[in-house]
Ligand code: SAH
């Protein structure tokens with residue numbers, strides 16, 4: 001994420017029902033602060049964590065099945081190859097997954113843990129509470145005997161982990177979601193993981209790699225327009241949760257690679273000059289062609305991942321990749 005809320009919402013165990021009133025109030029206050037801050041910048045910005053209400057999470061799931069979006073299937077292939085050996089060597093008792101979403105690929109890790117006769121506790125962490133609760137319900141049904149303790153948390157602020165997790169813990173941060181955080185936020189976040197780690201714990205990090213710009217741009221500009229809908233969903237979320245009056249059709253999806261920063265950026269470009277009322281926040285004006293940046297998605301290579309890990313107190317221990325340009329990195333805590 002490029003920016004984060006100033007008012008940190010505390011982490012809460014996820015319940016299967018709607019958010020408790022205090023929690024909903026904290027989310028709203030954080031959202032107001034984020035929107036006020038982001039939309040008053042020269043380059044207007046909204047944090048990508050607001051894509052993921054139930055509709056946004058489903059749109060993301062649809063993105064993962066698109067022919068252009070190579071990331072998910074490449075990572076799944078790599079997991080299929082390397083999860084078994086990793087789990088057999090580490091024998092984790094707990095799997096903690098950051099930004100778990102629907103935990104679709106996690107099943108590869110959970111299956112490997114079951115096959116190896118280890119793994120008693122799964123802790124999916126996500127900012128999207130409703131979706132997380134559904135994921136937890138499904139996993140409990142699929143893996144009887146596995147303790148599933150979901151935690152709703154904004155990982156840019158805190159991990160929200162239960163105390164006394166059985167070690168060794170395997171932390172997983174898949175999908176290249178790390179790329180949605182700028183370098184300093186990414187290092188802070190991974191530093192938080194480092195802080196939670198014991199000496200025999202490991203981090204499994206999925207990272208999308210630098211490659212032909214046309215391939216990356218196609219992945220974020222799919223022919224069916226699913227990514228465009230996903231991008232515009234953040235405006236639906238602000239309309240519903242804050243009573244904002246965005247006319248979503250007045251915004252065009254744009255995704256462009258910025259070579260100097262090794263990242264693709266998603267923007268919502270105003271099709272016309274307009275003023276948008278957002279209760280509590282105020283009136284926001286946009287010129288024709290002016291954009292709101294909604295996401296960055298950084299692309300890496302081995303040295304940049306090793307550097308990021310080092311900055312976070314971690315050391316790169318294993319590096320697995322294939323020719324589709326995605327990597328699984330395994331990191332250990334630096335003493
Ligand atoms: N891990 C899955 C899902 C990736 S989508 C995969 O690899 O396919 C990104 C997920 O991260 C979403 O579920 C979203 O709700 C979550 N997320 C995004 N920003 C977050 C934040 N700041 N804190 C916690 N979770 C976040």
Ligand code: AVI
Nearest residue numbers: 063175176177180220227297
């Ligand atoms: C979740 N995250 C890693 C995705 C990405 O590729 O940056 C979100 C996404 N944005 C557009 N398409 C998918």
